[in-house]
Amino acid sequence: MESNITETLDCKGLSCPMPMMKLAKAMKGLNSGDVLEMLGTDPGTKSDLPRWCEKGGHSLLEKNELEGGVFRFVIKKK
């Protein structure tokens, strides 16, 4: 699974709107089918990110909590 990740985006410590802005920009630079891993600590991302993926048609492959309050999302671009 890990080897499939095209790019990792580190948004730890950032608060709204920076994580979503950086995510939208990073996704723009990827090709269809590429997989982005995003790490963040803003609780807002937990509800903003899945909703944004759903609306944009991207698939949210994984969503989990790591140690130290870090949320990890793995998204496949449409």
Next chain:
Amino acid sequence: MAAQNEEPKALNLLFRTFFSKHWPVWVGGITLGILNILLFAIKSPWGASGGINNWGENLFKSFGLFGFEGTTPVNAHFYGLLCLILVIGAFVGALLSKEFALRIPPKGELVKGFLGGGLMALGAAVGMGCTIGSFFSGVPALSGGAIIFTMGLFAGVIVALKYLLWEMENLPGVSTGKSYTFLAVSEKKGKWQIWLGWIVSIVIFLIAWFVAGTNSILAWFIISGLLMGLICQRSRFCIVKAFRDPFMTGESDGSVGVMAGLLVTLVGFTAIKYFGIGLGDVSLRAREMTWVYPHFWFRALIGGFVFGVGMTIAGGCAVGTLWRVGEGQVKLWMSAIGFILISPISRKFIAPPLVDLMPHSMKFKNYLPDYIGYTGAFLLVCLFILLWYVFVKWNERTGKFSAF
């Protein structure tokens, strides 16, 4: 035995309803609207910048600076106390949902937080109010100035968002670098947050109960502040998001949540003003003019614009800053510090000479029902909300105005 087994399950389910997932923003908007109506029925509507300004005045007073000796102490100032308890309410909300952590962003973000807070303070001093007093409460209070303030906010948000997008491309160093997170817990570990959350809320209720003996209105403000902070944190009620997201990712959920709150508040405030509910010893005219400030139209427009720029750079308006302070977002701590330090200075030294330059016709009180009657004013505000709704939904579908 069976009954004993069921009881904790039901309570557990109730707890999880409130604290395992974020609430839809519209739930936050409607409940905040109801609390706002009750605040007005009992005394006066919700506001935020005045309360934070009171903290700043008390800070300067304790150092004997700038002549704020006469200021009211925070524990006797309705809005100073409401803001303080709102921070604690958000702290409780974050603890009970195990979302509290000290999140320290890269240095550039801390600077943006401080500057954003300072700009908000300046905007609030010039425009007389913030996104609560001159928007979330001001528009339902049928104030023409509040509608102009809102237009200024929109312009400020769009300009600052353009800056943020530019910064991300050209100065990526501002939002990258070393960051730290402390005291975070995970789903399985860290029950201490939940226990602490209960302890803090019980302490606040005890304080309210104690205060109720001498000042029942102040006690109501304490309870409202606690609930408002908790609601904001759980629903992530954010006025910056409502204005900004349609132009950023095209999302409209935040905007619709705020509109729901505005509509509920509009109905309540119109009734309070029309029927003179909660008059006490003031005149009906004074009740009607509550939260209608002398800022129509230039003061409101300029103030709203500066405030809009500040809140977008900070990532939270006055209330958005307060509840994120309670959640442990250190960028917003910087925003709060900027607001606290700059607000009293702006109000006392910077805003008055600027306002003196404006002709009187640019800073008078505009109460909409005076011109178009209660029905006209009510329908006009409804029309604005409807147009905003149609715009964000159309934009969400077409992406015409979204940056991404």
